[in-house]
Amino acid sequence: MAEHAREVDVLIVGAGPVGLVTAFQLAKFGGVSVAIIDKNEKATSQQAYGRAITLFPRTSELLDQLGLAEKLAQQCFACRETVTYNSKGEEVEGRGWSFMETSMNDTAWDFALVLRQKYQEDVFRGALNEYGVEVEAPFSLLDVVVDETAPALSHKVTAAIKNEKTGQQTLFKSKFLIGCDGGHSSVRRMLNIPFHGTTSADKWVRIDGLVKTNVPKPRTYCSIESPTHGNVLWVGLDRGRTRIGYAFTEKHANSYEVFDEAAAIKEAKAAVKPFDLEFECVDWWTIYSVGQRIAESFFVKDCVFLAGDACHTHSSGAAQGMNTGIHDSVNLAWKLSLVLRGAAHFDLLRTYQAERLPNVQRLIQYDKDISRLMTNRLPENWTGDPDTDVNAILGDIMGQAASFSSGLGIFYDLEESNPLNRAGSQKVVLSPGQRGPDVDLVTPGTYETTRLIQQTRNSAMFHVVVFAGGPALSKEAEFYAAMLESTTLTALRAKNLMEFLTILKSVTPSTWEVLGHDPLGRAYFDDSKQNAYQRYGIDTGSGGVAVLRPDGWIGTVTTLSEDAVVELESYFQGIFQ
Incomplete structure (x- = not known):
């Protein structure tokens, strides 16, 4: 390799949603140099359109905390309605995507945010550009060399990059390399990371366009139970478009010498029978094989990460691909930022x-079952009645996995080796490692309603939420006094690694007159139903303290007392240097 190289802290390969959101976070959090490359300019319609379309509630919450969701919502089709039709065109209750109407509550983002990937990427690129980082394309990765003798946090990765337009080669030296380059990841291949799993013989077709139809409820998340094309997907898209997806069997394949756009349209018309369908235009279509694979490791040589499809692939049956990848990105970026800035212990990256991984494994097993069911086949390990209606079983399985699919039920286990999720002295219904509920709060003075997520934006900072309790607030006074004496917590606040929020149980004209002192951080009031206290399982009399990680999951929950300060010091000492 050549002698001269461009140095950055992080090189990201792949500028799809996962790569873009990762780069955006690292740039937003500050103090880290980042470059992002992609081998495609996405100039053709096949590259520009298609691909992923749906963000479920927890993903929208994560993007909301990063300040990205509102721009997506401006353009999206907000889908709150689902419907399932049987082979006769009759509406059937409790099947298909019906879980979306019953399990996507407890959040302001209580809908499927449907926006084609092209438009999502435009939003992410624009946000990234505001921090002075642009995608460099078309650049392909030629080679990666890791100097394993080099110390941690040194520029131990050397990557050879080729400009596909000019043929010119460039070297990057980076402290970390992140492969966000999809299921055929060059990063994964060059690092010889095994990709375990299988690809089945099943194939699916997806086609997007502007349609005319007599489907009774076309602007929904819809299933059509076709006896010939499996459980057909019908989704209303942004800009009045529609996506139709169906199983492509060997019988269908044998009917065509070449399966082209005209054939995809013909089969789509057959798939949605007994309804009529005409395409006014087609934006995009594809045919692909269904499979499930997981990389053996998501973090190798202490300097190379994989995220999104680069480390796990599955069918689009559950619409989880982009959601899972963005969850990867949000989980990784704040940790990497803190380590690179010298604030957190290096071992934080191992979390x-x-x-x-456990959440990806849950998805893979779920995906194996529904991908078979969507092609009119029972799950591999099915032991029940072989003549069972596959569509009924599909509805049951999707219903059982509803909280996982929405993302609102995704949790991280309590493990001794993970300092982020720690059982505290306060015993509550919500445990560390679970999503911190978004709740309505009332602002002082104006009494306007706001949401906890809006006040705990993700800036790689922990949020310590003090539920002040009452009526005498003696425990809050003890905690406040001990907090002022804590050099550890004071230092974390000064470095913008942690901040306090105080939630009072009821609306008052003055927070100072209730507390007898200025609140720790910003203060808010619970709503009239004291929903915040109830959702976090905090007694309105004794109060409590909940730590929210930068990504919005609960870190620990303590009682409200002077001893809580010692607990918080211990918690943060396990994370920060």
């Missing part, structure tokens, strides 16, 4: 795989 990325520890937290994400």
Whole structure:
């Protein structure tokens, strides 16, 4: 390799949603140099359109905390309605995507945010550009060399990059390399990371366009139970478009010498029978094989990460691909930022795989079952009645996995080796490692309603939420006094690694007159139903303290007392240097 190289802290390969959101976070959090490359300019319609379309509630919450969700919502089709039709065109209750109407509550983002990937990427690129980082394309990765003798946090990765337009080669030296380059990841291949799993013989077709139809409820998340094309997907898209997806069997394949766009349209019309369908235009279509694979490791040589499809692939049956990838990105970026800035222990990076892998494994098993069911076949390990209606079983399985699919039920396990999720002295219904509920709060003075997520934006900072309790607030006074004496917590606040929020149980004209002192951090009031206290399981009399990680999951929950300060010091000492 050549002698001269461009140095950055992080080189990201792949500028899809996962790579873009990762780069955005690192740039937003500050103090880290980042470059992002992609081998495609996405100039053709096949590259520009298609691909992923749906963000479920927890993903929208994560993007909301990063300040990205509102721009997506401006353009999206907000889908709150689902419907399932049987082979006769009759509406059937409790099947298909019906879980979306019953299990996507407890959040302001209580809908499927449907926006084609092209438009999502435009939003992410624009946000990234605001921090002075642009995608460099078309650049392909030629080679990666890791100097394993070099110390941690040195520029131990050397990557050879080729400009596909000019043929010119460039070297990057980086402290970390992140492969966000999809299921055929060059990063994964060059690092010889095994990719375990299988690809089945099943194939699916997806086609997007502007349609005319007599489907009774076309602007929904819809299933059509076709006896010939499996459980057909019908989704209303942004800009009045529609996506139709169906199983492509060997019988269908044998009917065509070449399966082209005209054939995809013909089969789509057959798939949605007994309804009529005409395409006014087609934006994009594809045919692909269904499979499930997981990388053996998401973090190798202490300097190379994989995220998104680069480390796990599955069918689009559950619409989880982009959601899972963005969860990877959000879990990783704040940890990497803190380590690179010298704030957190290096071992914090090992919690990325520890937290994400179990959730990916849950998805893979779920995906194996529904991908078979969507092609009119029972799950591999099915022991029930072989003549069972596959569509009924599909509805049951999707219903059982509803909280996982919405993302609102995704949790991280309590493990001794993971300092982020720690059982505290306060025993509550919500445990560390679970999502911190978004709740309505009331602002002082104006009494306007706000949401906890809006006040705990993700800036790689922990949020310590003090539920002040009452009526005498003696425990809050003890905690406040002990907090002022804590050099550890004071230092974390000064470095913008942690901040306090105080939640009072009822609305008052003055927070000072209730507390007898200025609140720790910003203060808010619970709503009239004291929903915040109830959702976090905090007694309105004794109060409590909840730590929210930068990504919005609960870190620990303590009683409200002077001893809580010692607990918090211990918690943060396990994370920060």
